[in-house]
Amino acid sequence: MLREVADRWARKSLLEKSIFSRKAAKRLYISDNMLAEAERSGNPSFSFEFFPPKTAQGVQNLYDRMDRMHGLGPSFIDITWGAGGRLAQLTCEMVGVAQSQYGLETCMHLTCTDMGKEKVDEALRNAYKAGCTNILALRGDPPREKEKWEATEGGFQYAKDLVHYIRQSYGNHFDIGVAGYPEGCDDQDDEDLLLDHLKEKVDAGATFIVTQMFYDVDNFIDWLGKVKARGVSVPVIPGIMPINTYASFLRRCNHMGCKIPPKWSKALEEVKNDDAAVRNIGKDLVAEMCRRIIEAGVHHLHFYTMNLAQATRMVLEELRLTPSTHRPLKHALPWRQSLGLGRREEDVRPIFWKNRNKSYVARTQDWDEFPNGRWGDSRSPAFGELDAYGIGLKGSNEQNIKLWGQPKSIKDIAELFVSYLESGIESLPWSEAPISSEADIIKSDLIELNRRGFLTINSQPAVDGAKSSDPVYGWxxxxxYVYQKAYLELLVAPDMMPELVRRIQHDPDLTYYAVKKTGDVQTNAQGDGPNAVTWGVFPGKEIVQPTIVETISFLAWKDEAFRLGTDWAHCHSPLSPSRALIESIMDSWYLVNIVHNDFHKSHGLFPLFDGLTVKNLSEPFEISESGDRTGRPMVTNTFNMIILSTRLYFQHDYTFNTILRFNMHEDGSLWFYGI
Structure with missing residues (x-):
């Protein structure tokens, strides 16, 4: 009893807060915002459905796929409810990750299956805390061990009951969707009764409808008319199932009771043993169905992806709904926003995490407030620890070695960076995504710079008043109109620094920061205040400055940047030249960022490096006693350490005396020299 009173009080308290008013906060609702915008603009929109995988590797693979499919421009995604136990928890986790780290507006499925009120309350609290504002309320399928669906004790009998409870408990915080069945459902094929139930769900508070999959478009259009005739005026979103293989097509149609048009059966039957041909013909058939749907006045398509990308992408490309010069992908800001709770108004970030968005979100997730309008004092909120999940390198040691090879010289590493710039590889330790088209205008300069041993890890060209609709620079x-100062961030060998700093000091338009792993900072910046490197001017608005360079955050990024390099080194075995080479760079090189404050000069930074080339660029890295070439401290003493080791070999014990040789340097550090 006490628990029920406490829960009612908590819900009432939340309802009274302005955050639950649709006018109070910048948030997106499927019915109010996304679908209405598609109808106003005349440009059809689309969304994707995903389901929780059963393995940890499957979850990571799906996150990567969701990240890539974000680039197709979905209005939202939805994530199905994994009824009971771990999968239910995983649904909530995936909603949180999609919202906060990937910036994907998310709709969470919630079912009545195996769900008492306490579990429903917990799921809704998790959705709220994740920043999720859209729920698809369903009765759900019966558990696998049961043939017939049964209500859980203390739970809900019908989807309309769940809708009513959510609306009663959370007011207008959630946009609530329900299912529609153009071709009946597994335990009910009475069309009139199903339409009555649909009307009841809408009357209980549902604000949009998502249909089950279908392929009979004429039947769908006829059903749509019947829905409207019942007085249901909320938006109806058709569920579209792309075709991957003939076997999966038949299996899903049989499972859902889908009618297959004779034309489809004939076309797919003829090529059923050729998966590529099935996908290609299926793409044409599904795209033609979608065109008919759009012509009937429906402005949004919801794709059941089955956690796969190819078939869905093919249909979107056939419909010309993917981003292009004629249909540019709109960005509210030059970086991907987090949609986590409290972050929707965030509009200022340091440029250093430009290529590691998820890491920045993870390291700032505990902040009480997020910069809005101005950066403020970054010494107040602390950046999170580097050991948090999602901040280190992705992939296993073996995967990273396969991706980045085993460099033996600085030239090998430089060519790896060049390969990234030329789109030969899709990532580097400091860049999680492929090189963007923004770099095209300076790509040749970046390639030349890397080939001379200056390793660039972040950059942006100067932009002098590009239209906010520009497909490359716009936001x-x-x-x-949007503007950018030229920015360059790179790793610089220690013997190159004096001349580089001398040249920078001769140009009053340049500001720089240089720091080593140990934290020694050099700069010509006046004070610790932020320097805006990206800004925009928009009608009726104050100037927006979403990207800055600033001292304290650069030092926080420094720790992460050198940690990433060290993690890369540790992908290689302890005695390997590759590990020693990368560790040497991390231990002795500088992390440098340079800003050209005259945004009219698009190539103002690169002349700084004219005539400069890192010494011994092509020489294989060797651990020498002199320490001169690598920049390590001079050797003052060499000593041996004897390690007694025992190894089991062919069922016999053998004992070895292993001698490891170390160099003692003038700064007291020890470096492995050999066996």
Whole structure:
């Protein structure tokens, strides 16, 4: 009894907060915002459905796929409810990750199956805390061990009951969707009764409808008319199932009771043993169905991806709904926003995490407030620890070695960076995503710089008033103009630094920061205040400055940047030249960022490096006693350490005396020299 009173009080308290008013906060609702925008603009929109995988590797693979499919421009994604236990918890986790780290507006499925009120309350609290504002309320399928669906004790009998409870408990915080059945459902094929139930769900508070999959478009259009005739005026979203293989097509149709048009059966039957041909013909058939749906006045398509990308992408490309010069992908800001709770208004970030968005979100997730309008004092909120999940290198040691090879010289590493710039590889330790088209204008300069041993890990060209609708540089509201200062971040060998700093000091338009792993900072910046390197001017708005360079955050990024390099080194065996080479760079080189403050000069930074080339670029890295070439301290003493080791070999014990040789350097550090 006491628990029920406490829960009612908590829900009432939340309802009274302005955050639950649709006018109070910048958030997106499927019915109010996304679908209405598609109808106003005349440009059809789309969304994707995913389900929780059963393995940890499957989850990571799906996150990677969701990240890539974000680039197709979905209005939202939804994540199915994994009824009971671990999968239910995983649904909530995936919603949180999609919202906060990937910036994907998410709709969470919630079912009545095996769900008492306490579990429903917990799921809704998790959705709220994740920043999720859309719920698809379903009765759900019966558990696998049961043939017939039964209500859980203390739970809900019908989807309409769940809708009513969510609306009663959370007011208008959630946009609530329900299922529609153009071709009946597994335990009910009475069309009139199903339409009555649909009307009841809408009357209980549902604000949009998502249909089960279908392929009979004529039947769907006819059903749509019947829905409207019942007085149901909320948006109806058709569920589209792309075709991957003939076997999966038949299996899903049989499972869902889908009608297959004779034309489809004939076309797919003829090529059923050729998966590529099935996908290609299926793409044409599904795309033609989608065109008919759009012509009937429906402005949004919801794709059941089955956690796969190819078939869905093929249909979208056939419909010309993927990003292009004619349909540019709109960005509210030059970086991907987090949609986690409290972060929707965030509009200022340091540029250093430009290529590691998820890491920045993870390291700042515990902040009480996020910069809005101005950066403020970054010495107040602390950046999170580097050991948190999602901050280190992705992939196993073997995967990373396969991706980045086993460099033996600085030139090998430089060519790896060049390969990234030329799109030969899709990532580097400091860049999680492929090189973007923004770099095209300076790509040749970046390639030349890397080939001379200056390892660039972040950059942006100067932009002098590009339209906010520009497909490459644009962001923000329509009819605005965006600007950028040229920015370059790179790893610089210690013997190159004096001349580079001398040249920088001769140009008053340049500001720089240089720091080593140990934290010694050099700079010509006046004070610790932020330097805006990206800004936008929009009608009726104050100037927006979403990207900055700033001292304290650079030092926080420094720790992460050198940690990533060290993690890369540790992918290789302890005695390997590759590990020694990368560790040498991390231990002795500088992390440098340079800003050209005259945004009219698009190539103002690169002349700084004219005539400069890192010494011994092509020489294989060797651990020498002199320490001169690598920049390590001079050797003052060499000593041996004897390690007694025992190894089992062919069922016999053998004992070895292993002699490891170390160099003692003038700074007291020890470096492995050999066996």
């Amino acid at each position: 923000g509201p329509n009819n605005g």
